[in-house]
Amino acid sequence: MSHNQHSQRPQRRPALISELAVRAQQTNWNENGTFKDFLRLAEKYRREGKEAFDRDELEEAFVAFARSASIVLEKLPAHRDYHTSLTNAQRNNLSLVSLCATFFN
Known part of the structure; x- marks a missing residue:
């Protein structure tokens, strides 16, 4: 067997977005x-x-970014300290992120 055959990982189908x-x-x-x-x-x-992402592990990158986005877009605005922990400008910035996210849904 050649070196290429040993070093290649077995092919698997990419995960679905839903997965x-x-x-x-x-x-x-x-x-x-x-x-x-x-x-x-x-x-x-x-x-x-x-x-x-930098390691070209795109599925892992997607999962990590989705977790981060879930916190920023869902958990933080619903948190009991949301209005006292952030300035008006910071809350506005988060709402802009949330607004942008609605265009991708």
Whole structure:
């Protein structure tokens, strides 16, 4: 066997978007976390998504970015400290992100 035959991974079909979305929803974060906990977690997933993308691991990047987006678009605005932890400008920026996201749904 040639070197290429040994070094190639077995081919598998790419995951469906719906399968990736299910994976993105499988989390173990504390639903009662502080606002800052959610901000840190969103940043962690964003960073993991970028790193996975840079490694060309697109499915892992999608899952990480989806988790980050879920926190920013769903968890943060519903958090009890949303109105006290952010300035008006910061809340406006988050609402703009949310508005942009509606165009992609």
